[in-house]
Amino acid sequence: MNPTDTTRRSFLKQMAAAAAISTVAELVPGAAFAGEAKEKASDGGLHWQKAPCRFCGTGCGLLVAVEHGVAVAVKGDPASPVNRGLACVKGFHAILALYGKDRLTNALVRKNGKLVPVPLKEALDLVAAKMKEISAKYGKDSIAMYGSGQWTIPDGYVASKFMKGCLGNNNLEGNARLCMSSAVTGFMTSFGMDEPMGCYDDFDHADIFVTWGNNPAEMHPVLFSRMLERKQNSANVKLIDLSTRTTRSSHASDKHIIFKPNTDLALANGIAHEILARGWQNNDFLAKHVTVRKGKTNIGYGLVDKENFKDEPVATTLDEYREFLKDYTPEKVEKISGVSAANIRYLASLYGDPSKRVMSLWCMGMNQHVRGTWINNLVYNLHLLTGKIATPGNSPFSLTGQPSACGTVREVGTLAHRLPHGVVTNEEDRKHAAEIWQVPVERINPKPGLHTVEIFRGLDRGDIRFLWVQVTNPMVTMPKLKRYREATQKEDRFIVVSDVYPTPTTEIADVVLPSAMWIEREGLFGNSERRTQHWNELVPPPGDAVADGWQLIEVAHRLGFTKEFPWTRENYNEKAYEEYCKHQAGKKHGMAPIADLKKNPGLPWPYVNGKSTKWRYHGKFDPAASGNTWDFYGNADHRANLWLRPYEPAAESPDKEFPFWLCTGRVLEHWHSGSMTRRIPVLHRAVPHAYVELNPADAKRMGVVDGDKVRLTTRRGTMVFPASVDGRGVPEPGQVFVPFFDEKLLINELTLDAHCPISKQPDYKKCSVRVEKA
Amino acid sequence: MPIASWILFPTTGSFEQMLHDVESIEGCELLPDSVKQIAVLVTDTPDARSDKELCDRLQSLESVAQAALVFAHAEETP
DSSP states (O other): OOHHHHHHHHHHHHHHHHHHHHHHHHHSTTOOOOHHHHHHHHTTTOOEEEEEOSSSTTOOEEEEEEETTEEEEEEEOTTOTTTTTOOOTTGGGGGGGGGOTTOOOSEEEEETTEEEEEOHHHHHHHHHHHHHHHHHHHOGGGEEEEEOTTSOHHHHHHHHIIIIIISOOOOEEEGGGGTTHHHHHHHHHHHSSOSOSSOGGGGGTOSEEEEESOOHHHHSHHHHHHHHHHHHHOTTOEEEEEESEEOHHHHHSSEEEEOOTTTHHHHHHHHHHHHHHTTOSOHHHHHHHEEEEEOOOSOOOSOSTTOOOOOOOEEEOHHHHHHHGGGGOHHHHHHHHOOOHHHHHHHHHHHHOTTOOEEEEESHHHHSSTTHHHHHHHHHHHHHHHTOOSBTTBEEEEOOSSTTIIIIIITTTOSTTBOSSSBTTOHHHHHHHHHHHTSOGGGSOSSOOOOHHHHHHHHHHTSOOEEEEESOOHHHHSSSHHHHHHHHTSTTOEEEEEESSOOHHHHTOSEEEEBOOGGGSOEEEEOTTSEEEEEOOOSOOSTTOBOHHHHHHHHHHHTTOTTTOOOOTTTHHHHHHHHHHHHHOSTTTOOOOHHHHHHSSOEESSEETTEEOSSOSBTTTOTTSOTTSBOOTTSTTSOEEEEEOOOOOOSSOOOSSSOEEEEEEOBTTBOTTSTTGGGSHHHHHHSOSOOEEEOHHHHHHHTOOTTOEEEEEETTEEEEEEEEESSSOEEOTTEEEEESOOTTSOGGGTOOOOBOTTTOOBOOSOEEEEEEEO | OOEEEEEEEEOTTOHHHHHHHHHTSTTEEEEEETTTTEEEEEEEOSSHHHHHHHHHHHHHOTTEEEEEEEEEEOOOOO
């Protein structure tokens, strides 16, 4: 038995003792165990250190205990204002994700068709040589890098500086493109700046919570518990669940309203129509703080390669908006959406009641949407019409799915059009970045790079020849997977994958680099509420594993960029973060210094004069805002934009041949592509494989019972799944749902790569499918 | 390699005897509460068979009135 096993068993025994002592405390009041026993049961004399959770975008603070270089215990951090000591089932098992028996500890290089272990130095030499060779042969834009919202802030920043500041190449993307880019374009088009104006304190102030196509009971359980706590403490608080499928969130809500797929656009317009028809709008707010705009319509679905949609917004009037909304009377919307006119009026009465503070929440339902930008705009419209925004409890809130989708991908410039501050197309922003990076401004390419779907299409076409993937698993998560997997295997393509476990993506790699994970290295994440959290390296990484950012710096050094990265493996996290802070300096996005972050369980930006800003765009709370009222300073006119956006149907709707809707998503126990949570035995056993949820009426008609094999066929292919009938989620008749975490049952073989033409985010929630008993 | 925890309730007047009986079984670690006359037991056995034997032996002790299982964990990796 090795020392790791011993320590792990000690930990398990401590947990066993703690469980029994806690039970005794309930059963036998007054029971008291010896001091030693209590200490053993409570924390075993362990030394606890803080780290944000590795999984979703909530950003729960955790405390991790380490013995003999091994993480042996984890618990929620009571000092964290995010979770106040709570954690979900994934957080409570987070440290076990470090110790799966098949951790990648060596670099691997494909030789004669097989991945074989090599020294890390040899692999890094090869990566640098291939970058140089391919760049010379096919041009610098044949290189691409693809990371994720699991990149730490320093690692994403290093990637941004390396690609954009050193190589002059904007083909840098993060998988936040697949989950958050509609939120980004929603914020940008409505407010001119990304990320929520509110914060998690809104959960303690709101009277009404409206979840739009969102299942926080499973996806953001700690935040959902805050909603439930608010409801428990205040009799008038209501939870309203708007969705296409019945979930655990639906069961816990006061009202559950089902709408047909993609018709949330009509529903939001219907609510707006009713607010205006009843005179519930806030005229003073509209007059002083809102500009009405409209853009192009019938904008397509991004199904054609190299499609490059550009919206052309124009200002319009509130009168034209009223006229536009005549197509969205409650009765007309009922016909489109299936939501009764009475329920539309009810929803309008909640948004329109000046005495009620309203929080709207959403995640993938609105973002993975062929009109993702539009539906984000339309929910903002409801808050702008009523002036319920940017004050405590009045908060349209886009939740994120990854631990640093905000802090890294959306902020440090790892999207194809972004710089750490601003965009590549803006000359001033390029100058600002070049000055901090100390590189010639001409080196920064003013043309945006390829977005994620186009990077993989480019790999297929041959425009992209070298792809480096870090901290993500696209061979599970890309839609229309077959095309993109086959693209990686075409001649003269070179794929580098940095990861912690073997995955379907490492299977297609030419080089695999072993990564240090989470607390095996120092890092910083930024969560959904703009909170930046720092953690120290708590345990050593296994074998040759090294942080992703340091892998990038090693290759950058080999390509001659030593001046740009004059840092060491030990200090690069701190140095990169300090440099990144220079990009964001100022009242609008100032970042907390690392010394303050080390002392606190996270600090939201804008961080001004030693204080975090909880609500942006209002002078009472935001030092960057002028006056004592709202100031939407992200837009040149200091006003928020209210958009005319129509209902348009999905890219692919059910027809005779494929008569069902297919929706995909997550489950509570597994995070993202499952590469970590499937290696945590208790989580794996809880949900060991993917399945297809059917409505009980459809199942009965087809003669399918729970566990039967069901064949799903779309225009992309055919797969067989076990059926789940009346399980934890229940789709509407004519719809099915499949979780995507299972690499052995890759539902993305069947999904479509249609996307929002503005955000370029694919719609994983809607395509047509044939469903048969297998 | 199962690990489990139990709450042990002694038969009347047998608290000390129960501690003595259980301590003599391999793989048992006791956390007694002498005021309330109950004990928490943590067991650590090498395999499922040993675990079953330990459970049987525990249940057969005359000094033990009730052994209530609280926590059980058996290693398994997918």
